[in-house]
Amino acid sequence: MDRRENIKVLLTGTVATGFLLSSGCKPDADTTTTDIELKGYGRVPQEILHDKKISNETFFSDKEKKMVTILVDIIIPKDEKSGSATEAGVPDFIEFMMKDYPKFQTPMRGGLMWLENFSLASYDKSFVDITHEQRIALIDQIAYPDTASVEMKNGVKFFNLIRNLTCTGFFTSEMGINDLGYVGNRPNQWNGVPDDVLKKFGLEYDQRTLETCLKIEDQHKIAKWDAEGNLIG
Amino acid sequence: MSFHIKEQDKKYDVCIVGSGAGGGMAAKILSEAGLSVAVLEAGGDFDPAKEEYRTQLRWPYESPRRGANTQRAFGDFDAAWGGWEIDGEPYTRAEGTQFDWFRSRMLGGRTNHWGRISLRFGPLDFKRKDVDGLGENWPISYDDVKPYYDKVDQLIGIFGTKEGIYNEPDGFFLPPPKPRLHELFVKKGAAQAKVPVIPSRLSILTRKINTERGVCFFCAQCNRACQVYADFSSSTCLVKPAMQKGKVELYTHAMVREVITNDQGLATGVVYIDKKDLNEYRIGAKVVVLAASACETARIMLNSKSKQHPDGLSNSSGVVGRYLHDSTGTDRMGILPELIDRPRYNEDGVGGLHVYSPWWLDNKKLDFPRGYHLEYWGGMGMPSYGFGFGMDTMRKYITDELGKPTANGGYGAGLKNDVRRIYGSTVGMSGRGESIPQYDNYCAIDPDTVDKYGIPVLKFHYKWTDHEVKQSKHMHDTFEEILTGMGAIILGTKPGPETQYGLAAPGRIIHEVGTTRMGDDPKTSVLNKYAQAHECKNVFVVDGGSFVSQADKNPTWTILALSWRTSEYIINQLKSQNI
Numbered sequence: 001m002d003r004r005e006n007i008k009v010l011l012t013g014t015v016a017t018g019f020l021l022s023s024g025c026k027p028d029a030d031t032t033t034t035d036i037e038l039k040g041y042g043r044v045p046q047e048i049l050h051d052k053k054i055s056n057e058t059f060f061s062d063k064e065k066k067m068v069t070i071l072v073d074i075i076i077p078k079d080e081k082s083g084s085a086t087e088a089g090v091p092d093f094i095e096f097m098m099k100d101y102p103k104f105q106t107p108m109r110g111g112l113m114w115l116e117n118f119s120l121a122s123y124d125k126s127f128v129d130i131t132h133e134q135r136i137a138l139i140d141q142i143a144y145p146d147t148a149s150v151e152m153k154n155g156v157k158f159f160n161l162i163r164n165l166t167c168t169g170f171f172t173s174e175m176g177i178n179d180l181g182y183v184g185n186r187p188n189q190w191n192g193v194p195d196d197v198l199k200k201f202g203l204e205y206d207q208r209t210l211e212t213c214l215k216i217e218d219q220h221k222i223a224k225w226d227a228e229g230n231l232i233g
Numbered sequence: 234m235s236f237h238i239k240e241q242d243k244k245y246d247v248c249i250v251g252s253g254a255g256g257g258m259a260a261k262i263l264s265e266a267g268l269s270v271a272v273l274e275a276g277g278d279f280d281p282a283k284e285e286y287r288t289q290l291r292w293p294y295e296s297p298r299r300g301a302n303t304q305r306a307f308g309d310f311d312a313a314w315g316g317w318e319i320d321g322e323p324y325t326r327a328e329g330t331q332f333d334w335f336r337s338r339m340l341g342g343r344t345n346h347w348g349r350i351s352l353r354f355g356p357l358d359f360k361r362k363d364v365d366g367l368g369e370n371w372p373i374s375y376d377d378v379k380p381y382y383d384k385v386d387q388l389i390g391i392f393g394t395k396e397g398i399y400n401e402p403d404g405f406f407l408p409p410p411k412p413r414l415h416e417l418f419v420k421k422g423a424a425q426a427k428v429p430v431i432p433s434r435l436s437i438l439t440r441k442i443n444t445e446r447g448v449c450f451f452c453a454q455c456n457r458a459c460q461v462y463a464d465f466s467s468s469t470c471l472v473k474p475a476m477q478k479g480k481v482e483l484y485t486h487a488m489v490r491e492v493i494t495n496d497q498g499l500a501t502g503v504v505y506i507d508k509k510d511l512n513e514y515r516i517g518a519k520v521v522v523l524a525a526s527a528c529e530t531a532r533i534m535l536n537s538k539s540k541q542h543p544d545g546l547s548n549s550s551g552v553v554g555r556y557l558h559d560s561t562g563t564d565r566m567g568i569l570p571e572l573i574d575r576p577r578y579n580e581d582g583v584g585g586l587h588v589y590s591p592w593w594l595d596n597k598k599l600d601f602p603r604g605y606h607l608e609y610w611g612g613m614g615m616p617s618y619g620f621g622f623g624m625d626t627m628r629k630y631i632t633d634e635l636g637k638p639t640a641n642g643g644y645g646a647g648l649k650n651d652v653r654r655i656y657g658s659t660v661g662m663s664g665r666g667e668s669i670p671q672y673d674n675y676c677a678i679d680p681d682t683v684d685k686y687g688i689p690v691l692k693f694h695y696k697w698t699d700h701e702v703k704q705s706k707h708m709h710d711t712f713e714e715i716l717t718g719m720g721a722i723i724l725g726t727k728p729g730p731e732t733q734y735g736l737a738a739p740g741r742i743i744h745e746v747g748t749t750r751m752g753d754d755p756k757t758s759v760l761n762k763y764a765q766a767h768e769c770k771n772v773f774v775v776d777g778g779s780f781v782s783q784a785d786k787n788p789t790w791t792i793l794a795l796s797w798r799t800s801e802y803i804i805n806q807l808k809s810q811n812i
Contacts, residue, residue, distance in 0.1 A: 041295045042288035042457075044277070044314055047304055051297060075644045089294075096297045100304075144642045145625045156642075160625045163644065167621025167652055172293035172300070177616055180656055184581035185290055185615050187450035192411035194578050201571065203417045212394045212432070214408040214439045219448045223440045225387065229395070229405040 111158025248518035253342030255775035256524030257467030262800035264479025276338025281458035301618035321685035332693035341468030352786035355400030381794035393434035422719025455584025498541030566661030567721030605666025664708030746777030
């Protein structure tokens with residue numbers, strides 16, 4: 001069944017079909033944060049003001065932004081399945097989070113500065129000016145928390161932070177969600193774990209579960225009970 | 234109260250303060266009896282079917298913070314307007330004590346975002362003192378409330394299964410959804426730990442119950458409020474229908490300060506501040522029904538001082554604000570190696586758990602009183618802010634083709650692939666238990682602080698006792714048994730005594746009740762068994778304030794049943810001219 005038909009069937013006779021029928025299940029919002037003024041997502045007025053206010057502020061300097069862009073693409077590069085972190089808008093997301101959650105600001109700014117100092121000490125050059133191989137040589141020393149040396153602790157903490165923000169920024173973008181294979185957030189008919197999946201894990205629904213659980217085809221029949229609370233229709 | 238109050242023209246039979254579960258039910262029942270009703274709500278109007286309020290079926294990338302909880306306590310798409318902290322509406326805590334007070338300032342209150350877990354109290358839950366000698370019995374029994382639970386089930390809709398467990402009474406159930414994959418693993422693990430797992434009981438329409446509301450379309454987003462009204466919220470199922478059918482008028486942004494009384498000490502109405510124009514107004518009513526939430530109702534009563542009620546409304550006992558208690562709560566999670574690299578399909582289901590564990594043990598054999606239930610979570614939910622975090626500690630649980638663990642942290646295509654592989658493999662569980670109400674756990678008016686409307690605020694005094702701490706310890710032992718039994722690797726470290734075994738601060742579970750408890754003795758209770766104020770017969774409380782004890786359930790279904798019962802009592806008392 002085509003998805004639009006599916007929605008119609010699911011919502012026949014309900015009170016609020018207008019939105020679902022008109023806009024389908026996949027909003028065509030783009031992933032950048034620059035035009036949030038134009039989009040609502042169920043905000044109350046003070047939330048709209050907050051979003052507007054911080055969207056008009058800039059946290060990262062040009063150089064910091066360059067470093068962030070380089071780093072996020074090292075963390076999540078393009079591969080055969082999907083694009084890179086920058087292609088998914090991750091630097092803009094991180095910029096927004098710095099202003100939305102100010103406690104990130106010092107660890108992020110300080111961490112970038114720490115990395116810049118590390119680069120200067122190692123190569124006498126800024127992080128943005130060294131080669132890819134040189135960058136990897138630095139990052140290898142801070143990317144593995146269990147084996148990094150004690151002197152690298154600040155670098156490790158910074159890299160954990162930017163790894164977290166990059167991974168979450170990528171996998172909550174439209175590109176990342178498609179990559180992940182998440183197929184929900186749309187009207188559906190949950191009728192249990194698919195048979196082949198149950199089989200793969202050696203599981204099955206017991207008889208009582210099958211007897212008592214919802215029969216999807218009954219969803220639109222109005223429920224009736226007897227005086228003892230037994231469902232009779 | 235004084236001359237500067239602007240008289241509102243309107244007078245009503247009943248003025249209801251608050252539009253959550255208790256207020257909504259009262260509005261419906263009282264208006265259906267032909268009474269004129271004013272509903273005062275301290276927040277704005279809300280209808281999840283309106284596009285301007287809609288957060289349901291939105292994608293994380295529609296929010297610039299990807300749904301993070303920096304602005305709303307439960308994330309951008311959660312339906313609650315409010316949280317534990319609200320600008321301009323402070324509260325304080327006594328030194329060395331804890332309490333966090335969650336408020337939703339909107340039509341329907343906290344029913345818009347709650348978990349829809351709708352558990353009846355059982356026969357033992359009304360008579361706990363008889364069982365363990367602690368706390369107090371309710372002045373009513375399960376048999377008094379059962380007819381109302383039955384009616385609530387049929388009016389609002391709840392799914393579940395008849396299990397015949399004595400203290401988990403069965404109701405009028407819709408069929409539950411089948412368990413998800415991780416919930417089948419939970420059943421396996423729980424069986425090994427000898428913990429029963431049964432279908433959950435949630436107020437979500439898996440089938441139609443009338444022509445006004447839609448049925449669940451399985452988006453798993455009940456906390457965002459449902460645009461087809463397939464889950465229960467007071468606004469969509471009670472207040473709005475009551476407004477369409479009866480003489481119900483809704484006042485939004487109306488922050489009630491006090492109940493006004495006459496020379497006989499009887500209520501004549503309420504005073505509220507309009508949050509938009511900051512003026513004071515007065516609503517006249519023959520009956521005042523307080524449903525502002527346990528703590529807000531206590532605050533209004535304590536702030537309603539007069540010659541006849543010098544300690545606050547109906548408070549010569551000093552019990553208003555006392556016996557405040559929340560559920561206990563703590564959580565643990567693990568990773569199921571079997572679910573790494575799992576096949577993809579739409580697993581959203583209904584909002585929340587498809588299975589749960591009711592309390593199963595006998596406290597006589599344990600070192601703490603009262604029980605807890607278990608809630609389970611996990612699966613391939615919609616990625617939101619926070620997904621992908623923690624690869625610096627979790628990546629080692631992912632093994633390569635040769636079975637070799639991956640190094641924690643890292644970067645690059647390998648990391649990217651491991652985030653894909655780990656998706657949907659974490660599972661967790663939460664214990665939610667019953668605490669013992671204490672006289673010394675209470676809220677009172679803070680003489681030093683007012684909110685932005687000039688209304689004196691609450692100061693909280695709350696400490697957990699040994700009972701709750703031991704219960705939390707037991708919950709963690711159970712979590713580990715179940716997680717181990719299902720083959721999970723337990724994440725994090727087991728909390729110890731230094732954190733009260735991970736016990737959440739009072740108020741964090743948002744089941745706070747008990748501040749205006751009912752009882753037969755006016756010296757030790759605020760309300761009688763119909764939730765009528767002992768010392769002001771035309772004032773009633775229909776929120777969680779009337780609870781004598783909270784059970785290891787969730788309070789909403791009992792609030793609804795008791796509000797219905799009290800509303801019928803009000804109708805009868807008005808008919809027989811007793812009030």
